[in-house]
Amino acid sequence: GAVVSQHPSWVICKSGTSVKIECRSLDFQATTMFWYRQFPKQSLMLMATSNEGSKATYEQGVEKDKFLINHASLTLSTLTVTSAHPEDSSFYICSASNRGQGADQPQHFGDGTRLSIL
């Protein structure tokens, strides 16, 4: 079945550091991927839609200069948290669907990245 891999699963770094998170579709091509943020005991909040070969579409209130998204290939999207601060600490999750098998394919989620900024 469709698998989405996310890396790293956990990262701890100092304030001011930039952190890159990768999201890969392992056995299908994904023209669109999605990035979510999840606070403890809350639901997922969509941050942005990552479009292969074009600019990402950000949700209202999400700083595009803070959360850089690059979707350079059909199997890889990256989220870079620039100059991270403690308030950026969160659980970040990506998803993608295998639209090559039809528009009714469900989203498959990565295992998430726990980001802790000291």
Add this chain to the structure above:
Amino acid sequence: AQSVTQPDIHITVSEGASLELRCNYSYGATPYLFWYVQSPGQGLQLLLKYFSGDTLVQGIKGFEAEFKRSQSSFNLRKPSVHWSDAAEYFCVLQGAQKLVFGQGTRLTINP
């Protein structure tokens, strides 16, 4: 407007007991609906999906869900829960451009 409501934030059931998690949606067309499960510190795993056809949908791990258009509901059920079912459950609607998530229901299993 597109929305998903899971009325129960937290449910506790005994192991072996039956389970029903409620989900109500609001959508202007025939919805695509999903149930996902999330274990602590993990991503989301698809349990089942409804696109069209049979309104009773079977999923993995013994779960099923019934789509009821008249009630705008898509409740998740399992006849006998196992301790490993303890997790967070999300009812999700496929909107026009993106997924719409319910608030989630945390399931605790008593031994």
